[in-house]
Amino acid sequence: KNEVEQSPQNLTAQEGEFITINCSYSVGISALHWLQQHPGGGIVSLFMLSSGKKKHGRLIATINIQEKHSSLHITASHPRDSAVYICAVTGNQFYFGTGTSLTVIP
Amino acid sequence: KAGVTQTPRYLIKTRGQQVTLSCSPISGHRSVSWYQQTPGQGLQFLFEYFSETQRNKGNFPGRFSGRQFSNSRSEMNVSTLELGDSALYLCASSLAGPTSMNTEAFFGQGTRLTVV
Numbered sequence: 713k714n715e716v717e718q719s720p721q722n723l724t725a726q727e728g729e730f731i732t733i734n735c736s737y738s739v740g741i742s743a744l745h746w747l748q749q750h751p752g753g754g755i756v757s758l759f760m761l762s763s764g765k766k767k768h769g770r771l772i773a774t775i776n777i778q779e780k781h782s783s784l785h786i787t788a789s790h791p792r793d794s795a796v797y798i799c800a801v802t803g804n805q806f807y808f809g810t811g812t813s814l815t816v817i818p
Numbered sequence: 819k820a821g822v823t824q825t826p827r828y829l830i831k832t833r834g835q836q837v838t839l840s841c842s843p844i845s846g847h848r849s850v851s852w853y854q855q856t857p858g859q860g861l862q863f864l865f866e867y868f869s870e871t872q873r874n875k876g877n878f879p880g881r882f883s884g885r886q887f888s889n890s891r892s893e894m895n896v897s898t899l900e901l902g903d904s905a906l907y908l909c910a911s912s913l914a915g916p917t918s919m920n921t922e923a924f925f926g927q928g929t930r931l932t933v934v
Contacts, residue, residue, distance in 0.1 A: 743921075745923070747925075752927070753855075753906050753908070753927060753928040753930070754925065754927045754928070755908060755910075755925035755928075756925070757922055757923055757924065757925070760921075760922050760923075798860075798861065800861070804874065805863045805866075805874050805875075805876055806851065806853070806863040807863070808853075808860055808861035808862070808863075809860075810860045811860060811861075
């Protein structure tokens with residue numbers, strides 16, 4: 713069983729749509745991270761959160777510690793948002809979800 | 819300021835050889851952590867170094883090792899390479915380490931290792 717489960721695995725959206733990616737975890741954590749990986753491999757840290765909600769531009773991340781669940785929302789999606797989004801949690805080490813491959817079509 | 823630099827970016831090695839990868843963290847960051855990414859297993863944590871000491875280790879065989887120098891630069895070594903070691907190896911630097919609260923990690927572009 714994976715410590716971090718993400719859904720959906722693949723997602724195709726039309727430009728402008730509201731997108732939600734979900735993450736559930738089963739281990740005790742000190743923080744949850746949302747990462748973005750573009751083709752070519754580079755990873756960018758989008759959010760790090762341990763409670764509540766964070767917003768950066770069109771991106772919103774929420775976490776519910778009691779339910780061990782987090783969501784990443786993208787409002788008004790754009791083709792440049794096309795990437796793999798990875799949920800990761802840190803406890804005694806880093807645990808990663810398998811990623812959600814997002815394609816936004818113009 | 820300069821980001822995290824990994825060298826080399828691409829590498830082809832033969833089974834049985836060994837390889838050393840390098841990671842230069844952001845200036846002032848004392849933690850460097852290493853990750854392996856493969857299509858089948860996704861991202862997996864290898865180990866973390868902080869102030870020249872290995873602080874955490876993932877579930878990888880002893881063929882995978884690393885070290886950190888006094889300037890925080892880190893190297894990762896894989897001995898007796900196997901075909902399954904073909905992967906993208908990423909490092910990340912942070913002030914206090916990925917398992918510390920409120921510490922953002924900055925990733926390098928990775929080294930793509932192909933074992934033939």
